[in-house]
Amino acid sequence: MNAYESRPLLYLSRQHDAALCRFLTQQGWKLLFARSREELDRLPLSHQPMAGLWDLHNGFDEDDLDAYEPWFGLGHIGWVGLVSSLDSVPAGPRRLLGMHFADYHTQPCDMEAVARSLGHAFGMAHLRHANASTAGLRSSAPHGMIGRCDAMQDLFRAIGKVAKWDAPVLIAGESGSGKELAAQAIHSASRRGSGPFVAVNCAAIPPTLLLSELFGYERGAFTGALKRKPGRIEMAHGGTLFLDEIGDMPLESQTSLLRFLETGRIERLGGTESISIDARIVSATHVDLEAAVAAERFRSDLYHRLCVLRVKQPPLRERDGDIILLAEHILNDIRKQSPDRIKGFSPAAIRAINAHSWPGNVRELLNRIRHAAAMCENGVVNPADLDLEPPAETRPLTLAEIREAAELHAIKAALQRHHERLIDVAEELGISRVTLFRMMREHRLQVRKGELGMVCLQG
Ligand SMILES: Nc1ncnc2c1ncn2[C@@H]1O[C@H](COP(=O)(O)OP(=O)(O)O)[C@@H](O)[C@H]1O
Ligand SMILES: [Mg+2]
Structure with a gap:
């Protein structure tokens, strides 16, 4: 079956927008509804990839934020947010939006644009899911x-x-x-x-x-x-x-x-x-x-x-990206035997796991997660359950910082794609060469000297 034939969409809102529901259904989304965290917990969800739409515009309970957090961290759900305006979103949920969401839209929304974002979010969730299953199958791993x-x-x-x-x-x-x-x-x-x-x-x-x-x-x-x-x-x-x-x-x-x-x-x-x-x-x-x-x-x-x-044999701290992969794998194994429902690691736990130096390596990771699975409450594993220091709170990025990072990323990627040929880079990015020069200077990007058509910037 084509993976895109049936696209499940989890719609989390106190008040579901009937017109939006109709439109999304016409677009081929299969909607699942939840009005609260309790309803979310009761949904019979598989681990199949899906999109998620979180409506903050119609109100949500800030006290529930901690309980929602693990849901937003799930790799197989690609989330999109609906807000009144970004300024109206309190710091806590704004951090979640920045960290876990593929996109957000302000209300009243452009339904086609929302559907497009959901499509992207679903695509990325699908990709993450496929990667995770490959790792799960461990086809190349002995x-x-x-x-x-x-x-x-x-x-x-x-x-x-x-x-x-x-x-x-x-x-x-x-x-x-x-x-x-x-x-x-x-x-x-x-x-x-x-x-x-x-x-x-x-x-x-x-x-x-x-x-x-x-x-x-x-x-x-x-x-x-x-x-x-x-x-x-x-x-x-x-x-x-x-x-x-x-x-x-x-x-x-x-x-x-x-x-x-x-x-x-x-x-x-x-x-x-x-x-x-x-x-x-x-x-x-x-x-x-x-x-x-x-x-x-x-x-x-x-x-x-x-x-x-x-x-x-490399130590665990040198296995970039694998620590969380291993942690999720271990928790999955425990989940199968656990008498309680274990939902997953909170984002703070994931940051704490990444920040720890793991002197005891995989054995230590196993032991901490086994302990945490028994000690955690509401099925959410927090840093304290793992006996790890909570990581320093990271300040949510401002819009200007997000834009700047995206700009730098886009320019770097285009430079690489076009082997640093600036005419082509400017054309692809839809800006003039003068603007490209200026942006590169602002981002302190240099181009290697030598080949025809290349320019070397100092500074
Ligand atoms: N790459 C890995 N994937 C899955 N489990 C692992 C991995 N490396 C180690 N483990 C698990 O971690 C624990 C410690 O591994 P072990 O081989 O006994 O370590 P060592 O012999 O280096 O002390 C074992 O339970 C092992 O199954
Ligand atoms: Mg040994």
Whole structure:
């Protein structure tokens, strides 16, 4: 079905304008009505893209603003506002208009213009929805890893490449950044994918037990060894052995591990039989292994054996745009199991999430959102539920500032499209070259010197 065949429109107003309703219906919009926040909450809405029309002209309850806010932040609804005049709109709703709305119209409105804006808003909502679903499907992302930013795309490519080889891989990255997930992804995509994936956390097992965990033991090898037990290396035969937090491995175990890596054979503790094991080693560390080698806490020969291939896991704070994507994904998962209706993050929560530095990475994000989902009221997650500082209140932009930003954006984009050929830029923007020069000077835009037809502006 063509996505534009049925265009749902959510019309939020105390008093619906009958003439406008008729006109919009004729234009192919399928109208859903809500007169209050309660009615809005009761609507049987799917997550399909739709347009939204918020009528501030016919009055609304300012006390309800906090409850409306999450609705305006929803990516799959493209909003347009109806106001009496912009001056009559109080600061709170004006901020919302500026932040979340594709457009607004003053009453009495030009119905065709409103329909056009709704069309644009719907188109953008459709686009956001399609992007979100692609991320949700994670078609290119291995093993359920979420990430659209450049850093994660680089990681996915690196995972794809190292998966083709059978050499040891070292994954470096901060705690909670997803190293184990990356290790599983490498395993799944490798020729060993159908074999076992055995993880050993070298930091979590007491040093005295690590050797027996890794190599196993024979009956009677030590007091308490009542029967033979195969070690983790043996269990990984035919698959991948994931050595997590390898930087914390005691030197004694390092020596035994090195012997296995060199010979491909192990002996169980207390045993004499030498067993050949075919396992690929993927290891991970949050510590700087080179520094550990320099400090003689880590054997340099083992280090070189382990990091034939290297993968760097980016910390969450460097994943531009992905933090919210991950947060929404996590909340969506929780939503499915939640006894209460969870609507989403308030815009303040989204700003707080973006402003936080995430020292605990994805694990911290998971924990904060799980906590917040349980603590939030009315289904809206606020900064306090996440235990995050509320972000500094941003002043709503003035009309002049909005216009100036739009002007700068339009000029820059046109310059890029026309390879900085000013005659074409001026023509496209519908202004004279003199006006273009003046505007560029005001915006401190310079054009690179050199090519014919280009001008260099100083200043
Ligand atoms: N890109 C990602 N997409 C989805 N979930 C992730 C991602 N990265 C990490 N996680 C989740 O975050 C948690 C911590 O990841 P983990 O791989 O254990 O981190 P590390 O091994 O680096 O400490 C896990 O629950 C994991 O599923
Ligand atoms: Mg880990």
